[in-house]
Amino acid sequence: MTHDSAVLKAREIASRVLAPSAAQNDKAGRFSTEAVESLGESGLLALLLPVDFGGSGLGPRSFAVVTATLAEADASVAMVYLMHVLGAATISAARPSAAQALAPVLQEIGAGRHLSTLAFSEAGSRSHFWAPISRAHRDGDGVRISAKKSWVTSAGHAQSYVVSALAPEGAGPTDSTLYLLAPDTRGLSVAGPWDGLGLRANASSPITLEDCEVPYGFQLTDDGAGFPAMLNVVLPLFNLGTASVALGLCRAAVAGTASHLKNAKFEHLGLSLGESLPTLRSQLATMQIDTDGLSARIDDLIDHLEKPRETTMLRVLEAKAAAGDVAISVTSAAMRICGGAAFSKHLNVERLFRDAHAGAVMAPTGDVLREFIGKALLGMPLF
16 A cells, blocks of 8 residues: 555545544444444555555554544544554564564454554543553463553454553553553453543543453563653654644634635625625634644654654654644634534534544643653753
8 A cells, every 4th residue: 555545545434434424423422333444444454564464564644644634524533543553553563572472463453354542541640641550460471450541542342452551560650561452351341431522432431450361472562661662652653643633623624614604694695704704714714824834743743753853752742732722723713703503513613623622631631741842942851
């Protein structure tokens, strides 16, 4: 698969599968198994996976464009896709001693039959997702884990969960290890329903692990090496992906607002809203300027990821913080411009507005990222 063919497939799925059902799935809080099946059949679930396992071996640029394309139609599906790509990337980057045990999982991902996800966040450490409260305990060659994980996208639908826990001998909050758990692992259960304000169709329920046994071959990192994997493998792609979701939401908001200004009319004047009110045209222009600015920021981050340099981590931190603000600003403007039609849910703008706000509370939050950025600028250690 090439970059261009991947983008074409994403557009086709967004148009044929996502867009027709996005509003109803949002209303019902329904996870789209049809979307996941289509993404698997298209090969997009294996977008970044090495070709040795049936993947396309593409990079962050393709990932960003595909994710934004999906988000423009349905941000919930885009987040499911994003978290799967992160899970697959983490499995693919596992330590050599796990290669034999993980090969069948990677082959299933390559074949489009396996959806993965991350289970990092815990209520006790809240937006500090890199600092699990749970601890793994030795059990022969493997470990046992008890934990309460929150905000687990695709909970109850994924075929694997990448789980973090403090290493058995870990002394500090960053001495974590990553493990891979199957959904039928004894002691693993979805702990409750998902009924969020935004991203309602991505099944981000909590899961509970009660003395779950993890064999040696499914330990993804060396003891205590989970934190570096989170920073070096997960965080760059996560921030790029969430920024891309925000971009898709902004593009959808601009398109929806422009359509409303063209089609809604002052019948007594015989003019559309866009023709009648220059103030609304000005606000629409600001939405477009902000959206294009976010697109340029994402392109800059991709360039940094493709050619790492001293400022790369700063760009990673900035991307999600800025994208969250832009998405909220643009979708809020769409709500104001579209007025009663938006607030009465006659347009998709209200869903975009809610989905945009979900990014602000998704760890690492904008406040946490700004704290990191400020420390980096002052030459202070981040952790």
